[in-house]
Amino acid sequence: MPKISLKNITKKFGKVIALNDLKIDIKDGEFFVILGPSGAGKTTFLKVLAGLESPESGEIYFDEDLINNIPTPKRDVALTFENYSLYPNFTVFGNIASPLKSPANKGKYDSGKIRERVYNIAKMLNIDQLLDRLPSELSGGQKQRVALGRALIKEPKILLLDEPLAHVDAKIRNQLRTEFHFLKEKFKTTTIYTSHDYKEAISLGDRIMFLDKGKIQQIGSPEEVYNFPKNIVVAKNVGWPDINLFKCYIKPENNNLYCPEGDFAFNVSGKILKLLKKYGEMEYIIGARPHNISFSEEHSDKYNIEAVCGVTEALDNQLIINVKIKNMDLILSIDNPDLYLRKDQKLWIHFNDQSLMFFDKKTSKNVK
Amino acid sequence: MDKRKSLGKNILGKLITYVSLIITFSFLLFPIYWIFTMAFKPTDDIIKYPPTFSFQPTFKGILYILGLEEATAVGTQTGFQSYFLVGMKNSLIIVISSVLISLLVGLPAAYILARYKFRGKENIAFTILSFRFAPPLLVIIPLYLLFSKIGLYNTHIALIWVYQLISLPMILWIVRGYIEDIPVEIDQAGLVDGYSRIYIFLRMILPLAKGGIAAGTLLAFIYCWNNFIFGMVLASTSVQPVTVQAMRYLTTDTLMYREIAAICIGAALPLLILAAFLQRYLISGLSMGAIRR
DSSP: OOOEEEEEEEEEETTEEEEEEEEEEEOTTOEEEEEOOTTSSHHHHHHHHHTSSOOSEEEEEETTEEOTTSOGGGSOEEEEBTTBOOOTTSOHHHHHHHHHHSGGGTTTOOHHHHHHHHHHHHHHTTOGGGTTSOGGGSOHHHHHHHHHHHHHTTOOSEEEEOSTTTTSOHHHHHHHHHHHHHHHHHHOOEEEEEESOHHHHHHHOSEEEEEETTEEEEEEOHHHHHHSOSBHHHHHHSSSSOOEEEEEEEEGGGTEEEETTTTEEEEOOHHHHHHHHHHOOSEEEEEEOGGGEEEESSOOSSSOEEEEEEEEEEETTEEEEEEEETTEEEEEEESOTTOOOOTTOEEEEEEOGGGOEEEETTTOBBOO | OHHHHHHHHHHHHHHHHHHHHHHHHHHHHHHHHHHHHHTTSOHHHHHOSSOOSOOOOOOHHHHHHTTOSOOOSTTSOOSSOOHHHHHHHHHHHHHHHHHHHHHHHHHHHHHHHHHOOOTTHHHHHHHHHHTTTSOHHHHHHHHHHHHHHTTOTTOHHHHHHHHHHHHHHHHHHHHHHHHHHSOHHHHHHHHHHTOOHHHIIIIIIHHHTHHHHHHHHHHHHHHHHHOOHHHHHHOOTTTOOHHHHGGGGBOSSOBOHHHHHHHHHHHHHHHHHHHHHHHHHHHHOOOOTTSOO
C-alpha cells in the first residue's frame, strides 16, 4: 500500500480553477476523507489521482514513483463514481468481475477463480443473491454495493470512493457507514473518500481534508477539524446544528466583549483577552457551537444575558432551541430532548469562553 | 352522475380520436394503396376517368418487370430482360456497401467527436454535416468529369464513394448525439477497471448506443436507396440503381404506369424489411438503469 504525495497540483477547466495548488501527503494505509461542499473539487481530485483528468501543473507520486504520465489502466487504483456508473448491459456478476477480466489482469485469473472471488466479494457485501440481475433492476443501495464490489475485487493499491453514501436513503446510509468501518479494518488499503457530510468524515476519517473552491482549507484529525476549525468556512460546514457566528468588539475599559447585534456584553478570561489583544484587532467574529452555550431558566450572576425562547425542535436525542437576544438569532442545543420550554419564555445565557472560537473579521481565519 | 358524465365525455373523446386517426391514416396511406393496386390493373383501368376501384387483377406488370414475360408494348426493346432486377442488384450492392463503410468510419469518428477534446473538432463535425447542404447538382458535373478521367465512371465503387456524402453525415451525427447522452463515467469506469479505449468503445459504448446506430443506419439506408441523380449521371445501365432503372419504362411512345407501379412496390420492399428488423432497436433505446439520474 503506497503513500501518495501531491506537489502543487493545479487543475483548471477553462477559466475555472478546480484544484488550486494542492500539496498533500497521504500516508500508507490511511483512510483519508475529503470534506467539502459541492463544487469544491472533490471529484476532480479523485479523477486526477485516477488519471482520468490530467493536472495543468504539479506532480503526483505513489510512493517514490512519479505517475503523472502513467495511463489510468496501469495505475492500479479503483474508483467508485458518485453516480455508480455500472455497465448497464452487464449483469451484477459481469460488473464485479470486469476488473479481473481486463487486459491489465490478463492471464492472472481463470474463470473458476474469477467466479470464486466475485462470489466472495458479493457475499461480503450482501449482494450474492443479485448476481444475475442487471443494474436497472437494483435499488440505489444495491447499486452502490455493486460499485464497491467492482472496486474492491482487484484489491487495488489505492481505493478512491466518490461520495459513496450521498444518494442512498438514510437507513442504508447508516448501515453502509458501519460497513465501511469493517472494510477499512479488513482491507487496510490507502483510501480516499469524499463526502459533503461532516458526520461521515468524522466517523470514518483518520484524517480529514476540508476543500473549498479548489483550495485546501484545513487538514487534520477529526477532532482538530471539529474543535479547531482554521477558518469560518470549515467551522460552518462541520458540526450540526450550524455554528453561531456573530460580531464582537473588545472593550478594554472593563475587560469584556461587546456584541452589537444582540446589544450585550460578557466577560472573558484574561488569557483569551490577552490572546485577542496580542492578535491586534478590535473586532472579531465569534463562533459558538450550539451545545457549548449554556442557559438557565433563572437569572444569576453566571447566567446574565437575557434571551427569548423561540421554536424548539427535538431531533437525534437533542433539543434544538432557537432563541433571540434582542434582534440576534442564536441556536442552542442540549442533550435532553424532553425538556419543556415555552415559546416566548425568558432564558438566561452564559457563553463558555473556553469553547468559543474567534475569527479574524477580514481574513476569516481562526485567531487561535 | 358526474362519473357518468365524464364516462360519456370519455367515449366521445375516444371516438373523435379514432375517427381523426382513421382519416389521417387514410389520407397518408391512400397513395400507397393506389400505387399498389395500379401494379395489378389492366392498362385501361389505370387511365380510366373517373377512376375506378373495381378491376380485374393482372400479374402482367409483375411478370414483365421480373423479365418473365416478353415485352410487347410499342417503343420498348423486345425480348426478355429485366431492368428491375439489374437495378435491384446494383442498388443492394451500392447501398449496403455505402452504409457499411459509413458505419465502419462513422462509428469510431462519432465516438471520438463525442468524447475527445481537440482543436477544430466542431469544424470537422460541421464540415461533414455540410455535405448534406450542398445541392447534388452543383457537384455532379465536376464529379462526372473527374470520374471519367480516372476511370471510375460507370463503376460500383464510384457510386459507393459518392454515397458517402449521404450516409456518413447521417450516421456520424445521429450516433454522436446518442454517445454524448451516455455518461462519460461509463468510459472512465472502464479505464479504471483496466480496459483500453478500443475495448470500451466496442464492448461498452456501442451496445449502449445501438438505438442510435439503428436509427442512423435506417435513415442512411433510406436516403441512399432513394437517391436518383448520382446514379443517373455517374453510371450507365449496367451499374445504375433501381431508382434510375425505373425510368427505362418511360419511353418516348408509352408511359408504362403498371410496370412503374410494380417497380415502386418492389423497390420499397428492402426498406420495409430493414425497418421491421431495426424497429425493436429503435424502440428499445437505452436501458440506462445503471446510472443515477
